[in-house]
Amino acid sequence: EAQVTQNPRYLITVTGKKLTVTCSQNMNHEYMSWYRQDPGLGLRQIYYSMNVEVTDKGDVPEGYKVSRKEKRNFPLILESPSPNQTSLYFCASSYWGSTDTQYFGPGTRLTVL
């Protein structure tokens, strides 16, 4: 089954404790990205990747890191989480970006205390 998976689905952590949210897709997609969803703000892009070893900032990259060492995986790293990063995070993938259907993972709900 074609899908985007994210882990964990739910995470409660404390300020400053490094964490990684994993994202994996099995569709051989070139393009992957991370969004955060906040009430009343819709979804905003954090980082994106056009291909292996190619990543770039989206609209709200501060406090986040990403890497793309393999085509299928695109982890999101919060080196020192803060309460304002409490949000719902989605990973998405597609063959070539905005003209193609983007497939979304189920989401990761992160709470930073």
Next chain:
Amino acid sequence: AQSVTQLDSQVPVFEEAPVELRCNYSSSVSVYLFWYVQYPNQGLQLLLKYLSGSTLVKGINGFEAEFNKSQTSFHLRKPSVHISDTAEYFCAVGGSQGNLIFGKGTKLSVKP
């Protein structure tokens, strides 16, 4: 800069009634428009998209949208809604970085 405005944050409607969810966009480049749906506690899934060609686009679950360049709009419609259509709907425009620029969402609530 590209942007999307969804004119209604919440739309309540009775079952079997028609519904229109409004979306206006701003873009200085080629326009690619999308509607995504998010059911409770799930990720987003594509309803329909406009890339070029016919301005009336049909999607899944009986939804359709019309691209209107002069009005810069891409409103979503369904002639008869079901309880199962209760969800949040997002309009998006394709960005220059390959990303999607989303509106703030419209919560559709279908009542029996």
